[in-house]
Amino acid sequence: MADTLPRRALVAAGLAAAIAPLPRDAGATPAEARELLRRLAPGAAREGRVTLRIEAIVDNGAQVPLVVAVDSPMTEADHVRALHVVADGNPAPGVASFALTPRAGRCEVSMRLRLARSQRVVALAEMSDGSLWTASREVTVTVGGCSA
Amino acid sequence: MATDLAPRVRLPASARRGEVVEVRVLVQHPMESGQRRDEAGRLVPRRILNALVVRYLGREVMRMRLEPAIAANPLLGFFLRAEETGMVELEWTDDDGTIHRSSHRLNVAG
Numbered sequence: 001m002a003d004t005l006p007r008r009a010l011v012a013a014g015l016a017a018a019i020a021p022l023p024r025d026a027g028a029t030p031a032e033a034r035e036l037l038r039r040l041a042p043g044a045a046r047e048g049r050v051t052l053r054i055e056a057i058v059d060n061g062a063q064v065p066l067v068v069a070v071d072s073p074m075t076e077a078d079h080v081r082a083l084h085v086v087a088d089g090n091p092a093p094g095v096a097s098f099a100l101t102p103r104a105g106r107c108e109v110s111m112r113l114r115l116a117r118s119q120r121v122v123a124l125a126e127m128s129d130g131s132l133w134t135a136s137r138e139v140t141v142t143v144g145g146c147s148a
Numbered sequence: 149m150a151t152d153l154a155p156r157v158r159l160p161a162s163a164r165r166g167e168v169v170e171v172r173v174l175v176q177h178p179m180e181s182g183q184r185r186d187e188a189g190r191l192v193p194r195r196i197l198n199a200l201v202v203r204y205l206g207r208e209v210m211r212m213r214l215e216p217a218i219a220a221n222p223l224l225g226f227f228l229r230a231e232e233t234g235m236v237e238l239e240w241t242d243d244d245g246t247i248h249r250s251s252h253r254l255n256v257a258g
Contacts, residue, residue, distance in 0.1 A: 062220070074229075090216075091181070091183050092215065092216065094217065095215055095217040095218065096212055096214055096215060096217075096218060097213040098210055098211070099210060099211045099212075101209060101210060102229075103207060103209045103210075103228060104209055104210055104226065104228055104229070105228060106168045107227075108225075108227055109224070109225065110224065110226075111225075112218070112222070112223050113217055113218065114181065114217050114219050
């Protein structure tokens with residue numbers, strides 16, 4: 001019992017230090033994320049054909065697995081030309097952009113993200129016919145896993 | 149300052165012609181986001197791997213632009229269609245200007 005308070009203080013200080021490099025007001029906004037996507041792939045996007053696989057609640061925002069898959073035959077005549085991923089609550093909204101060719105055979109990519117806080121992850125696919133398809137997932141990031 | 153990425157690449161031991169196979173790549177890199185502060189409170193300058201180009205049999209399969217939101221020690225997965233035995237080549241560009249290249253053999257039967 002006697003060590004409860006100092007321990008709490010230490011935990012609080014640790015949390016403060018962990019949070020300090022990414023103050024809340026440094027985050028991108030959903031409007032900035034939309035603007036970035038508009039620049040990367042102008043036009044109206046429809047919901048669909050894109051699947052985002054990411055946990056809805058993650059403990060450790062430093063290493064968040066993400067898989068993005070796009071429903072496409074990946075042939076010369078019909079393939080995904082570009083795939084963009086953004087996150088609307090990090091210091092900057094960009095995450096990754098892919099330029100793909102039919103030689104990929106399948107449009108599915110996986111990576112691990114840094115998520116500074118709870119936010120929405122958005123993927124946008126540009127097809128060889130010029131059509132745009134999108135999907136997004138809201139991710140809750142808990143602070144507990146910072147030291148992991 | 150150059151870094152040894154020590155790339156670890158996982159390909160199937162053997163693929164059939166036309167089979168679409170997954171490539172998994174793990175490299176060692178701090179991917180300094182430019183947002184982190186050192187012990188003295190100074191911002192650590194950004195230094196990330198900002199691009200990856202993947203070629204197979206000398207032809208581009210895909211290229212990726214990476215942003216600071218990609219976690220340290222990038223672990224990436226992607227696919228390619230096996231055609232014949234040959235090399236899968238990876239080319240990374242570091243913010244410091246270094247180009248890292250590695251080649252990995254894909255065995256294709258039939």
